[in-house]
Amino acid sequence: MSESHSPEAVKRHKKVYLAVFFALLIGTIVTVFLRKIHFPAFWITVAVALFVATIKGTLVACYFMHLISERRAIYSTLAVTIFFFAAMMYLILWSRSQVPRGTEYIPTKYYPYPMAVPAK
Amino acid sequence: MDIPYTSQARPDTGLFNAKLGIWLFLASEVMLFGALFSAYILLRVGADPGTWPQGLLNVPIGTFNTAVLITSSVTVVLGWTALKLGDFKTYRKYQAVTILCALGFLFVKCLIEYPEKFTHYEVWKNDGTRMTGHIEGKPYFLTEKKMAVRKMESIKFTPDHRFYFGPVPEHTAGETTAEHPPAVEIKLDEIKRLSAFVPAHGTYFAIYFTLTALHGLHVLAGALVIFFLWGPLAGLWKTDPERYTNRVEVSGLFWHFVDLVWIFLFPVFYLL
Numbered sequence: 385m386s387e388s389h390s391p392e393a394v395k396r397h398k399k400v401y402l403a404v405f406f407a408l409l410i411g412t413i414v415t416v417f418l419r420k421i422h423f424p425a426f427w428i429t430v431a432v433a434l435f436v437a438t439i440k441g442t443l444v445a446c447y448f449m450h451l452i453s454e455r456r457a458i459y460s461t462l463a464v465t466i467f468f469f470a471a472m473m474y475l476i477l478w479s480r481s482q483v484p485r486g487t488e489y490i491p492t493k494y495y496p497y498p499m500a501v502p503a504k
Numbered sequence: 505m506d507i508p509y510t511s512q513a514r515p516d517t518g519l520f521n522a523k524l525g526i527w528l529f530l531a532s533e534v535m536l537f538g539a540l541f542s543a544y545i546l547l548r549v550g551a552d553p554g555t556w557p558q559g560l561l562n563v564p565i566g567t568f569n570t571a572v573l574i575t576s577s578v579t580v581v582l583g584w585t586a587l588k589l590g591d592f593k594t595y596r597k598y599q600a601v602t603i604l605c606a607l608g609f610l611f612v613k614c615l616i617e618y619p620e621k622f623t624h625y626e627v628w629k630n631d632g633t634r635m636t637g638h639i640e641g642k643p644y645f646l647t648e649k650k651m652a653v654r655k656m657e658s659i660k661f662t663p664d665h666r667f668y669f670g671p672v673p674e675h676t677a678g679e680t681t682a683e684h685p686p687a688v689e690i691k692l693d694e695i696k697r698l699s700a701f702v703p704a705h706g707t708y709f710a711i712y713f714t715l716t717a718l719h720g721l722h723v724l725a726g727a728l729v730i731f732f733l734w735g736p737l738a739g740l741w742k743t744d745p746e747r748y749t750n751r752v753e754v755s756g757l758f759w760h761f762v763d764l765v766w767i768f769l770f771p772v773f774y775l776l
Contacts, residue, residue, distance in 0.1 A: 394588040401585070405578040412570050412770075416563065419775045433771040440767045448581045448760045457517040458527050465531040469538045476542045480549065 397447075404447045411440040511747040526754045530761050537765055540715050544772065547707045557668040557708045558776075560624075560636075560701065565617055566774040569609050570766060573723075576605035577763040580730070580756040587749045592741055595752070599734045602759070606727035613720050619644075621701040621709070626668075627661060627690060628697040637663040640687070648698045659698075662687040712773055719769060722762045729755045 415436045423429045446452040451462075508514075509521050517524065548556060583598030623642040628634050639646060640660035651659070663685045703710045733752055740748040 391588050391590075394585050398582065398585055401578055401581050405574065408574045408577075408767075409571060412567060412574065415771050415775060416567050419563075430776055433775055434768075437768050437771050441764050444577065444760055444764050444767065448577055448763075449757055455518040457519055457524060461524075461527050461531055465534050469534055472535070472538055473542055473545075476546060480546070 400447060404443050407443055408440050411436055411443075415440075511744060511750060520750055522750055522754045523757075526757050530757065533761060537715075537718075540711070540718070541768070541772075544711045544715065547711055551707070557706075559666075560668050560708075561712075561774045562617060562620065563774050565612060566770055569612055570770050572605045572609050572612075573763045573766050576602045576609075577760055579605070580759045584749070584752050584756050587741075587745075587752055590745075596734060596738075599730055599752075603727055603731050603734065606723055606730070609723055610720060610727075613716070624701045625661070626699055626701070626705065627695055629690070629694050630696050631694075634667065635661070635663045636668055637661050645700055645702065646698060647700075648692065648695045651692050651695070651698065656692065658689050658691045660687050661690050715769060716773070719762065719765055722758075722765070726755070726759045726762050730759065 415433060418429070418432055418436065423432065451458070507521070509519075511520060513520050579598040579601040583595045583602065586592070586594035586598060622644045623638060624636065625639055625646070626634065626636045638661070640662070646659075665685065699705045701709050703713045733748075733755055737748075737751075740751070
């Protein structure tokens, strides 16, 4: 048990937990309203949505999971996890640029609904 | 022989066994969900522009479930706080709310959201037309093959007001409240393919059901552990309160992780 988990500290942190709870609810509402905004590019929409989600996730991890005041052994475990997670994501994104010749993406025409799409 | 460090922290790490154990387990869970998220990314960026389904999931329901999970997360941590302060009664009240939230989440997911998808169809006609909508009588999992087996000659199909891919019409602003076009009769020999929004429908629903069902199983598992500590194992509080509190903390860490995963699943599937 870390020192920040002592009964005195826990009592002090109760208000923080409630503040985080309301922040998470507000974050959820913000995320939902973001979809109403038409950003100039889709990647901006993705970036903004993931940014808000990351803030919410950080709040949960730091305060509810007490990562803000944890032991070194846990930080070390998480550091290794983050490294392998990042490596996995990097490999996947890297593989996107390694498409074999002849299998590259060929754009198709967009047919607005309910117009018929010619049968292939 | 007593197992050391089940209640007291180990001097060198400052952790009791279960806490180190749960963090190692959560590390493996990060990789599990990370692998599935990466599968989602590959499918998403690999889809032809404008063909990735949008607006098919019920955003108010997803928002409600997000709020439910966030609420359950705060009741878990407040329950643990109550135990730290020696208030067992308050702990039980908070955890009862947590269990109700978990049941509420699963109820909405399994009995409202999933069945809604199992009765929502896409039809590919032989002339190349595609449309989504509902079949009269709201049958589950109907396909063109099942129609043939059941000797159904036609279906009465009520199309949605818009198709799921491509730019969202300005007047609808992404909502699905506009009036439906009139129902049409589609004969079996006109149908090339008929599929409900099930994993076999396409890559979007395959990854959606894989990730959300796996997450749902985690919710169920977490709720069972919390219930077990809340009910059958509550006697441990009297004999070894420190160990009991540690177990509640560990179950809480798992629960927060489940909440954390949903925080990312929600915008990725429901809003993007």
